[in-house]
Amino acid sequence: MGDQPQVVTGLFQTWFSEHLFCPLTGVWFWLAVLASILAFCGVLAVLQKLNSAARRRLTVVCTFLAGLFYSLDFFCPERWDPVQGYVQPLGNFLLVLSGFSIGLGIINLVMVHGRRLARGGGGAINSVAFFLGFLGMLVFGLLAQPVEDGATRVSFATGVFEVLFRGLLNSLDATTFALLGFFIVTAAYRAFRIRTVEAGLMTVVAFLVMLGQVPAGQALTAWIPEDHALALLRIENIQNWLLTVPNTAAARGILFGSAVGGFALSLRVWLSLEQGSYFREM
Amino acid sequence: MELRTVELLVTLTGALATIAILSVVFKENALYRFFEHLFIGIAAGYGVVVTWNDALGPNWYQPLREGQWYWVFAPLLALLFYSVFFPKYAWLSRFLISVLFGLGAGQVFRGFSTQVFPQVTSSFVPLWPSAAVSWGQVFSNLVFVVTLVSVMAYFFFSFRHGHKAVAGTAQLGRWLLMIAFGAIFGSTVMGRFSLLIDRIQFLLDVPGLLFK
Numbered sequence: 326m327g328d329q330p331q332v333v334t335g336l337f338q339t340w341f342s343e344h345l346f347c348p349l350t351g352v353w354f355w356l357a358v359l360a361s362i363l364a365f366c367g368v369l370a371v372l373q374k375l376n377s378a379a380r381r382r383l384t385v386v387c388t389f390l391a392g393l394f395y396s397l398d399f400f401c402p403e404r405w406d407p408v409q410g411y412v413q414p415l416g417n418f419l420l421v422l423s424g425f426s427i428g429l430g431i432i433n434l435v436m437v438h439g440r441r442l443a444r445g446g447g448g449a450i451n452s453v454a455f456f457l458g459f460l461g462m463l464v465f466g467l468l469a470q471p472v473e474d475g476a477t478r479v480s481f482a483t484g485v486f487e488v489l490f491r492g493l494l495n496s497l498d499a500t501t502f503a504l505l506g507f508f509i510v511t512a513a514y515r516a517f518r519i520r521t522v523e524a525g526l527m528t529v530v531a532f533l534v535m536l537g538q539v540p541a542g543q544a545l546t547a548w549i550p551e552d553h554a555l556a557l558l559r560i561e562n563i564q565n566w567l568l569t570v571p572n573t574a575a576a577r578g579i580l581f582g583s584a585v586g587g588f589a590l591s592l593r594v595w596l597s598l599e600q601g602s603y604f605r606e607m
Numbered sequence: 608m609e610l611r612t613v614e615l616l617v618t619l620t621g622a623l624a625t626i627a628i629l630s631v632v633f634k635e636n637a638l639y640r641f642f643e644h645l646f647i648g649i650a651a652g653y654g655v656v657v658t659w660n661d662a663l664g665p666n667w668y669q670p671l672r673e674g675q676w677y678w679v680f681a682p683l684l685a686l687l688f689y690s691v692f693f694p695k696y697a698w699l700s701r702f703l704i705s706v707l708f709g710l711g712a713g714q715v716f717r718g719f720s721t722q723v724f725p726q727v728t729s730s731f732v733p734l735w736p737s738a739a740v741s742w743g744q745v746f747s748n749l750v751f752v753v754t755l756v757s758v759m760a761y762f763f764f765s766f767r768h769g770h771k772a773v774a775g776t777a778q779l780g781r782w783l784l785m786i787a788f789g790a791i792f793g794s795t796v797m798g799r800f801s802l803l804i805d806r807i808q809f810l811l812d813v814p815g816l817l818f819k
Contacts, residue, residue, distance in 0.1 A: 419707075421667040455648035478608060531790070587715060
């Protein structure tokens with residue numbers, strides 16, 4: 326416990342938690358909720374009145390302040406960090422915010438399949454399958470309880486959830502990814518027919534790595550004793566070396582490049598220098 | 608519901624789903640498409656269940672029930688995401704996403720220092736043999752450093768690769784990248800085939816599971 330870093334209280338954090346963000350009960354709770362909703366709607370109404378230039382200015386300022394939050398936390402010495410105490414609450418808030426955003430994807434799926442179902446025709450049965458799976462998992466997933474060790478009976482909701490999760494979702498997931506094996510191999514055959522040095526290198530290394538992972542491949546060099554000086558030529562050792570040395574180094578090179586690129590892009594986003602249409606239309 | 612019945616249904620539906628998805632190897636067919644859509648539906652539903660159980664339930668609903676009224680701002684703010692469906696208010700979703708981008712940009716400093724810097728220091732490996740470093744290790748270290756430098760040279764676009772030394776290093780980087788991609792490709796294919804072997808083993812075991 327003594328090794329855990331001390332979290333410094335954020336600027337005004339104590340005042341906020343004692344006077345503003347303190348838990349309420351009964352009618353005071355509901356009044357606070359109602360007041361929050363009204364205040365939020367009021368702010369939205371004011372924001373909606375702003376013209377395009379003001380909206381853009383507001384976005385630039387808020388984006389900068391948002392970026393400044395974590396920058397301050399990183400650059401300030403720990404004992405003078407004015408925002409350190411807010412990092413954990415903000416993390417929780419962002420987790421909840423991202424949780425609520427899942428509805429965007431669900432609405433899109435429901436709109437696509439709802440339209441197809443309304444139109445009828447050949448593909449409608451597939452949309453029925455989508456809705457059956459979605460609603461079934463949603464309802465029984467929320468109602469299901471963990472199966473206790475040694476139990477012989479479970480509730481109906483738990484039973485259906487087990488069938489949907491272990492019987493269908495797990496099997497469909499594993500089989501779909503297994504199917505990708507076929508597609509990768511056939512695509513690779515078309516794409517990497519050995520016509521250049523690069524394609525040749527890639528094919529040979531892929532073949533060696535695959536050979537090194539199967540008993541039949543390992544049997545090819547099994548005659549070399551494991552403690553012999555030439556043991557490094559055993560196929561499983563070559564495979565291991567390829568994965569740990571050139572592969573790691575190349576992945577690290579790519580990481581360094583992408584990290585520097587990401588760093589530059591983050592600075593541009595933070596300072597609102599990014600000039601895409603997405604950031605202009607306000 | 609008897610647990611034995613549940614296990615029986617799990618095995619039967621699992622076998623049916625596996626056969627339906629694998630059937631596309633021979634030909635695109637209606638059974639495959641039905642189970643493909645069922646998969647999307649179940650996965651989407653499961654996503655919502657996990658989001659509620661792991662994120663919203665313990666971090667939002669529970670505190671709200673305990674009187675922490677200010678958590679009401681989370682769904683209100685999240686509503687801005689949904690303004691994208693209404694053109695008049697769509698700018699609000701862009702506003703929220705821009706602010707989230709800003710937060711993400713601020714986190715990059717920390718990410719850079721915690722993820723990249725340790726890897727930079729660990730890339731300085733011994734290139735000369737000693738009591739602790741064998742010749743074999745030196746060879747591996749040399750390959751590691753040459754690969755790292757040449758791959759970075761290949762991705763360095765700030766100036767033209769006109770000089771022979773730079774162009775040559777970049778070309779070597781290209782070849783070494785192909786070696787790495789080959790290794791990744793081989794591992795991925797073997798991973799996928801491990802899944803396939805597992806599924807086929809499951810299908811072979813189905814009669815035993817049903818009649819045990």
